[in-house]
Amino acid sequence: MTPGTVAVIGGGIIGALVARRLLDRHPDAGVLLLDQDVVGGGASRRSAGLHFPRGASPRVRRMSAYSQDFYERLRTERPATPIYPVAMSVLSRAAPTELATVYARPVRRESTPAVLTACGAEVRVGRDISVWDVAGAQYADVHRLVQTLVTEVRPRGTVREGVRVTALDPGGRGAYGVGLSLSTGERLTVDRVVLAPGPWLSAPAWAALVAPLGVRVKKVVALHVDHRATGTDRALVFHDEDAFLLPLAYRGHWLFSYTSPDWDVDPDRVAAGLGAEDVERARACLGRYAPALAERCTSGRVFCDAYSPTGQPLVCPLDPERRVVFAGAANGSGYRLAPAIAAEAVQSFDPSGNGSSR
Numbered sequence: 001m002t003p004g005t006v007a008v009i010g011g012g013i014i015g016a017l018v019a020r021r022l023l024d025r026h027p028d029a030g031v032l033l034l035d036q037d038v039v040g041g042g043a044s045r046r047s048a049g050l051h052f053p054r055g056a057s058p059r060v061r062r063m064s065a066y067s068q069d070f071y072e073r074l075r076t077e078r079p080a081t082p083i084y085p086v087a088m089s090v091l092s093r094a095a096p097t098e099l100a101t102v103y104a105r106p107v108r109r110e111s112t113p114a115v116l117t118a119c120g121a122e123v124r125v126g127r128d129i130s131v132w133d134v135a136g137a138q139y140a141d142v143h144r145l146v147q148t149l150v151t152e153v154r155p156r157g158t159v160r161e162g163v164r165v166t167a168l169d170p171g172g173r174g175a176y177g178v179g180l181s182l183s184t185g186e187r188l189t190v191d192r193v194v195l196a197p198g199p200w201l202s203a204p205a206w207a208a209l210v211a212p213l214g215v216r217v218k219k220v221v222a223l224h225v226d227h228r229a230t231g232t233d234r235a236l237v238f239h240d241e242d243a244f245l246l247p248l249a250y251r252g253h254w255l256f257s258y259t260s261p262d263w264d265v266d267p268d269r270v271a272a273g274l275g276a277e278d279v280e281r282a283r284a285c286l287g288r289y290a291p292a293l294a295e296r297c298t299s300g301r302v303f304c305d306a307y308s309p310t311g312q313p314l315v316c317p318l319d320p321e322r323r324v325v326f327a328g329a330a331n332g333s334g335y336r337l338a339p340a341i342a343a344e345a346v347q348s349f350d351p352s353g354n355g356s357s358r
């Protein structure tokens, strides 16, 4: 069954993959991808873009495996895709049974080294910490990947950038359509909408529709470490701190991502730059493992992401007729889970279940 005309609102990694999948599954559908900015300019532009095969719940583990296969296929089909495999080790005090559940096939190192080397410096490994090697990790230049994906959408669908959706009215324009008002003054009616707004949850057009989901916006910060990264360097994940050190070879430096505690930030304000507190928190976290590196964190990237109350991404209808589907709130994992989120969103138009990520 064709879903008719579908507006995908938000041209980040999730919206781009939704548009692509819609066109692949339903070549007869009319797909309109709308973004208030140039596509890939939101959270996707600032993303560290790390994929690691892990998930705290069975659904997220399934989504992670699905997305990993998807990205691997994309790389095989188009070798120029900006996705780069990376070796990875996980450091943790957690019980082996916990790690073996969360990560896909982790291999514990038989003897735990007292120090590891990353980013040209020593990383201390406490006696209570075990080291696990995990295969299947990769990272992407997510901004460039979105441009590539949207370039493929253009000949088959319509892409409109710099066009903000100012009103969204499910069922408001007759019994069968969703009314949209645009910043250009246009009004249109489409059959369905996939809403993939990243952290722009409080946009007047959908704040009331989205509020019952209980999604909140949290600051996400990653510091840049000025040390040359190469394609053979290994990423280190500090599992207990939800932090990682990643060699961004395509940019020629390392990145340290840690968990910021700042909730309910505004995506239109938060990108103003690193604050002293951001740098101090990152240094305190990294300093526990690699004091020499902490002092070298002097720049970075600041933005935010949408977090769901369950810790799992949300793909769900926002209206009783299921014409508007929300896709997002991936809790700082929107790159690595985006293919599975897109698959679930498109599948929600196809109750037969064909093409599900499940």
Ligand SMILES: Cc1cc2nc3c(=O)[nH]c(=O)nc-3n(C[C@H](O)[C@H](O)[C@H](O)COP(=O)(O)OP(=O)(O)OC[C@H]3O[C@@H](n4cnc5c(N)ncnc54)[C@H](O)[C@@H]3O)c2cc1C
Pocket: 009, 010, 011, 012, 013, 014, 015, 034, 035, 036, 037, 038, 039, 040, 041, 042, 043, 044, 045, 046, 047, 048, 049, 050, 051, 163, 164, 165, 166, 196, 197, 198, 199, 200, 203, 205, 220, 221, 222, 257, 301, 302, 303, 304, 305, 306, 327, 328, 329, 330, 331, 332, 333, 334, 335, 336, 337
């Ligand atoms: C610093 C940082 C590091 C990260 N690191 C990782 C990582 O290592 N691995 C990982 O998996 N994830 C990571 N993430 C999270 C990941 O980047 C996000 O989850 C993902 O990019 C979200 O994609 P999205 O498409 O939902 O949102 P976005 O990329 O924000 O896209 C939403 C789009 O909606 C558009 N929009 C909003 N309002 C309107 C409107 N009214 N009308 C039209 N368009 C509108 C915006 O312009 C935007 O382009 C990181 C995030 C940050 C900030």
